[in-house]
Amino acid sequence: MTKQITNIRIGIYLCDCDGKVSKKVDLNSVKVAIQSKAEFEYIRAVEVACTKAEREQIVAEIDKYSLNRLLVAGCSDPFIVRQFLQLADDKGINRYNVEFVDLSAAESVGAAVSAVDTALNRLHLRAEVGYEELAVIPDVLVIGAGSEAAAAAKAIAKNQPVVQIDNVGTRVIGLDGFPGAFTVILLENGQTVKKDFGAIVLALGAVPQYDKSKYGGVELGADVLSLSQFINAGKDYAGKKVGFALGKADEDSLLSFAAVLKAALDLKEKGASEVSIIYEDMKICADGLEQEYERARKKGVNFLKYTGEFQITRFASGIAFMYREPFLADPAKIVADYIVLAEDFVPAAGTLELAEIFDIRTGPGGFFQKDNVHSLPIRSNRAGIFFVGSCHGPIHGTDLYNEIEAVLAEVSAFAKGKVSVPSLQPKVEAEKCAVCLTCYRCCPHHAIEIVHGEEYNNMYFSAARMNPLACQRCGVCAAECPGKAIQLPLYSDQEILFEVQQPARIVAYACENSGFLASEFAKTLDPELQKDLQIVEVPCSGKIDIIYLLKALENGADGVMLCVCHKENCKFVWGNDRAEQRKVRAQQILNQVGLGERIDFVHVAANQGNQFNTAVKAMAEKIRQSGTNPGKVVK
Amino acid sequence: MIVAEGKPVEKILEMLAPYKKVLIAGCRGCVTVCLTGGEKEVGILASQIRMARSKDGNPIEILEQTEERQCDAEYNAKFLENVGKVDAIVSLACGIGIQYLGEKYPLTPIYPGVNTLMLGANIDVGRWEERCFACGDCVLDKTGGICPIARCSKSLLNGPCGGSQFGKCEVSAPVKEDIPCGWQLIYDRLSALGQLDKMSEIIPAKNWLRAKGPRTYVREDLTLDRS
Numbered sequence: 042m043t044k045q046i047t048n049i050r051i052g053i054y055l056c057d058c059d060g061k062v063s064k065k066v067d068l069n070s071v072k073v074a075i076q077s078k079a080e081f082e083y084i085r086a087v088e089v090a091c092t093k094a095e096r097e098q099i100v101a102e103i104d105k106y107s108l109n110r111l112l113v114a115g116c117s118d119p120f121i122v123r124q125f126l127q128l129a130d131d132k133g134i135n136r137y138n139v140e141f142v143d144l145s146a147a148e149s150v151g152a153a154v155s156a157v158d159t160a161l162n163r164l165h166l167r168a169e170v171g172y173e174e175l176a177v178i179p180d181v182l183v184i185g186a187g188s189e190a191a192a193a194a195k196a197i198a199k200n201q202p203v204v205q206i207d208n209v210g211t212r213v214i215g216l217d218g219f220p221g222a223f224t225v226i227l228l229e230n231g232q233t234v235k236k237d238f239g240a241i242v243l244a245l246g247a248v249p250q251y252d253k254s255k256y257g258g259v260e261l262g263a264d265v266l267s268l269s270q271f272i273n274a275g276k277d278y279a280g281k282k283v284g285f286a287l288g289k290a291d292e293d294s295l296l297s298f299a300a301v302l303k304a305a306l307d308l309k310e311k312g313a314s315e316v317s318i319i320y321e322d323m324k325i326c327a328d329g330l331e332q333e334y335e336r337a338r339k340k341g342v343n344f345l346k347y348t349g350e351f352q353i354t355r356f357a358s359g360i361a362f363m364y365r366e367p368f369l370a371d372p373a374k375i376v377a378d379y380i381v382l383a384e385d386f387v388p389a390a391g392t393l394e395l396a397e398i399f400d401i402r403t404g405p406g407g408f409f410q411k412d413n414v415h416s417l418p419i420r421s422n423r424a425g426i427f428f429v430g431s432c433h434g435p436i437h438g439t440d441l442y443n444e445i446e447a448v449l450a451e452v453s454a455f456a457k458g459k460v461s462v463p464s465l466q467p468k469v470e471a472e473k474c475a476v477c478l479t480c481y482r483c484c485p486h487h488a489i490e491i492v493h494g495e496e497y498n499n500m501y502f503s504a505a506r507m508n509p510l511a512c513q514r515c516g517v518c519a520a521e522c523p524g525k526a527i528q529l530p531l532y533s534d535q536e537i538l539f540e541v542q543q544p545a546r547i548v549a550y551a552c553e554n555s556g557f558l559a560s561e562f563a564k565t566l567d568p569e570l571q572k573d574l575q576i577v578e579v580p581c582s583g584k585i586d587i588i589y590l591l592k593a594l595e596n597g598a599d600g601v602m603l604c605v606c607h608k609e610n611c612k613f614v615w616g617n618d619r620a621e622q623r624k625v626r627a628q629q630i631l632n633q634v635g636l637g638e639r640i641d642f643v644h645v646a647a648n649q650g651n652q653f654n655t656a657v658k659a660m661a662e663k664i665r666q667s668g669t670n671p672g673k674v675v676k
Numbered sequence: 677m678i679v680a681e682g683k684p685v686e687k688i689l690e691m692l693a694p695y696k697k698v699l700i701a702g703c704r705g706c707v708t709v710c711l712t713g714g715e716k717e718v719g720i721l722a723s724q725i726r727m728a729r730s731k732d733g734n735p736i737e738i739l740e741q742t743e744e745r746q747c748d749a750e751y752n753a754k755f756l757e758n759v760g761k762v763d764a765i766v767s768l769a770c771g772i773g774i775q776y777l778g779e780k781y782p783l784t785p786i787y788p789g790v791n792t793l794m795l796g797a798n799i800d801v802g803r804w805e806e807r808c809f810a811c812g813d814c815v816l817d818k819t820g821g822i823c824p825i826a827r828c829s830k831s832l833l834n835g836p837c838g839g840s841q842f843g844k845c846e847v848s849a850p851v852k853e854d855i856p857c858g859w860q861l862i863y864d865r866l867s868a869l870g871q872l873d874k875m876s877e878i879i880p881a882k883n884w885l886r887a888k889g890p891r892t893y894v895r896e897d898l899t900l901d902r903s
Binding site for chain 1 (some may be wrong): 685689704709715720728742745813
């Protein structure tokens with residue numbers, strides 16, 4: 042249940058945006074209409090709200106009328122949004138209590154009044170968002186033994202305490218708690234010990250692995266070396282011929298190319314007689330690599346492009362690559378004293394075990410992190426657990442330092458030992474909580490715990506609680522709760538169902554990371570199409586409760602759409618999959634009582650305005666075939 | 677936990693055909709936990725029935741209410757006001773709750789909105805498996821903590837039948853998946869515990885009277901004299 046605030050004092054500013062709005066809609070008529078029907082404290086029509094003079098007057102009015110919520114209707118310029126949020130912050134008005142309405146698209150006084158009225162109701166329904174001061178542990182655990190882990194630990198240590206473990210001698214065997222207060226269970230000299238950390242950085246690195254099947258079964262030996270063997274051996278090759286082969290392994294990263302360039306330059310400096318590199322595709326698209334390549338050419342390193350397969354053959358004079366040059370008819374040959382073969386990179390030992398212990402996802406090649414456009418490189422599906430370096434796929438050079446900088450920015454939030462966060466995580470009404478664990482199990486972020494105490498007013502004296510630092514506010518838990526005990530602030534059931542009380546012909550529940558953005562774009566492409574369409578924004582499609590789909594139809598919509606992120610690209614792991622499962626059930630519910638096909642599930646990315654419109658047309662066609670919704674309940 | 681599934685809505689619509697105003701009563705006990713009869717499902721069923729009846733030109737008014745446990749009279753008392761306003765009740769509680777709520781309000785017809793299935797465990801979200809038959813005479817001590825009554829299709833007491841193949845039962849589950857042979861599970865567990873000798877211990881024929889209803893359980897040390 043959304044908490045009803047009894048002393049809501051709303052100020053409404055109708056901004057003409059320097060005459061832009063009043064070209065189509067008379068603002069004074071809007072004002073008069075609002076005054077006659079709505080509840081608020083103060084209303085004023087303004088010519089241009091974003092001037093210094095207006096700002097000062099609004100500040101004075103906030104004081105004079107003790108306003109604590111603001112509604113700004115005018116243009117949708119980000120400037121005015123920023124200005125009013127800043128003004129709210131300055132005046133101690135909670136920024137979640139400022140609502141903006143875009144009047145630039147309104148065609149009539151009626152439409153403008155209805156938009157303002159909807160926003161006003163939203164403000165009335167909105168629960169107060171508080172801020173929580175939380176004590177956090179500044180200490181950071183860095184896991185990994187290689188140079189990447191050392192670099193990360195060194196950088197973080199400038200701000201806050203760091204413990205680095207190699208996960209071999211001291212091993213992680215368990216994890217409890219939440220960001221800011223993780224308890225890591227370690228196996229240290231055969232003893233189980235618990236240590237507390239605010240954040241965890243995984244920097245296990247990647248390890249090279251020679252795969253002979255990529256080189257026609259060639260075994261490594263005295264004159265055939267893997268790239269890592271060659272680098273680690275550090276032998277003297279003065280007067281020798283060395284040939285490197287790239288392109289058969291480690292096809293997806295720059296690591297081998299960079300290492301070979303460095304080795305080739307080094308060999309030339311130390312007097313190798315001939316250095317050749319055979320490659321399939323040149324990979325030098327990183328800071329400094331192209332310069333290295335130019336330098337290597339100047340020093341006389343041979344760069345030889347091959348196509349297709351190459352053979353490694355032994356001659357009396359040495360060992361040779363037999364290969365095919367793309368533009369020459371005859372096969373080519375490079376004879377050397379040593380040949381060096383690139384290797385693949387695989388996740389370091391312990392990657393999979395840690396993924397299981399931490400409940401974080403692994404993706405391509407078994408490295409940490411799923412392949413997902415919404416995943417920032419350093420973020421895991423759990424807040425407070427970060428990746429640095431090749432443990433989430435081989436990375437090279439400056440990328441590592443960028444990642445360390447990014448992780449530094451994240452973990453340093455805990456450096457002072459306390460943080461202040463808006464209390465926007467879902468709230469649980471203990472009386473309705475059956476402690477069934479559904480939310481706990483469905484949370485993609487491990488953000489839920491079950492807490493116990495006399496204050497939890499149910500037969501279990503227990504309830505689920507969402508941790509404010511771990512929660513990423515997708516709302517999956519709220520949509521899954523069988524007891525309707527969970528409400529996500531700003532997106533409570535009451536607020537969302539209010540939007541569809543008198544729905545448009547088509548209601549589209551749209552994820553704010555994809556579908557909603559696509560719908561904004563779609564509007565500009567085909568404004569006519571939007572007439573019968575109502576967009577209801579949700580933080581993730583995983584928040585689209587099955588009852589939202591049914592209520593929109595019960596209240597008179599003819600069709601409902603779920604506009605969600607692409608498959609496997611949900612920002613919140615499986616929100617879009619849960620939405621799809623709910624769509625299937627909701628359509629079954631309609632079929633059982635003969636209401637026809639009325640629900641569409643659409644994967645759409647933020648930039649796919651055209652695809653969005655195509656989907657709207659398909660929905661319109663579908664409901665044209667199914668006819669007007671006979672299930673509409675007349676109240 | 678008691679596990680139930682929603683009844684097909686056409687059956688519920690049939691039951692409700694004569695009525696214009698009904699109460700859908702949810703329960704916050706087992707049926708909320710098994711995602712079948714909590715406040716959420718009450719809302720979904722109510723919406724579905726409203727739409728179905730609107731479509732048929734025979735609108736129905738539905739009240740929705742969910743209370744702690746329908747197997748306790750004190751909680752059922754909370755439905756009093758709403759029961760007074762309706763022609764009939766649909767309960768989404770288990771069979772116990774449905775009957776017990778009905779006993780509380782004997783003059784209002786009550787209908788089941790669910791089929792009560794079993795005593796089961798919630799393996800993961802969306803999956804439940806039977807573990808206990810409530811036979812009234814537990815033999816788990818002899819069978820490595822795995823129940824042959826609930827987990828063997830024939831409730832055999834002394835080892836598997838010939839239908840046990842590669843650890844699976846010859847009977848296939850209603851959900852079209854292989855049922856593990858209960859006796860294979862028992863064998864594996866006893867083997868892991870080093871108690872395989874228990875397999876050769878004969879479990880005598882069971883007193884099935886204890887599994888037959890109507891059963892009543894009374895504890896004289898606890899009953900109150902309310903006279």
